[in-house]
Amino acid sequence: MNYFVEVAQVVNGQVASVKVLSKRCERRQMAIAASFTLSLFMAALALNTLAFIAFHRVVFGPAYLSLWGTIAFLAAVLAARRARNRARRYVVGANIDDDAFAPLSLDLVS
Numbered sequence: 001m002n003y004f005v006e007v008a009q010v011v012n013g014q015v016a017s018v019k020v021l022s023k024r025c026e027r028r029q030m031a032i033a034a035s036f037t038l039s040l041f042m043a044a045l046a047l048n049t050l051a052f053i054a055f056h057r058v059v060f061g062p063a064y065l066s067l068w069g070t071i072a073f074l075a076a077v078l079a080a081r082r083a084r085n086r087a088r089r090y091v092v093g094a095n096i097d098d099d100a101f102a103p104l105s106l107d108l109v110s
Contacts, residue, residue: 005109007090009100019090019099021109026087033083034076041072 004022008015045068052059091098093105 005090007099007109017100021088021090026084029083029087030080033079037076037079038072041068041075045072 004020004024007019007021009017051057086097089107090100090109091105091107092100092102094101094103095105098105
């Protein structure tokens with residue numbers, strides 16, 4: 001069974017923000033983070049390859065692509081894990097990444 005938690009921040013009787021914590025939101029955030037990371041790595045790979053071509057440099061293709069692929073995969077996994085951990089919590093605090101303002105950093109829902 002999948003449960004979800006909806007957290008609403010109310011300021012002066014008005015709803016300021018609403019955040020839904022669920023497995024579906026976690027999976028969506030993980031997919032977005034991983035795909036964004038992979039697309040950045042593919043763009044960097046393309047620019048690096050174009051620079052090699054422009055400066056007439058030669059590299060060993062299988063090692064070059066396997067290195068880029070391994071690093072891109074590890075970065076995507078790391079980004080997905082961080083996004084999953086962030087999507088599981090509702091944090092109040094003074095940090096810019098927190099969901100609501102409070103003088104102390106605290107996980108309200110995790």
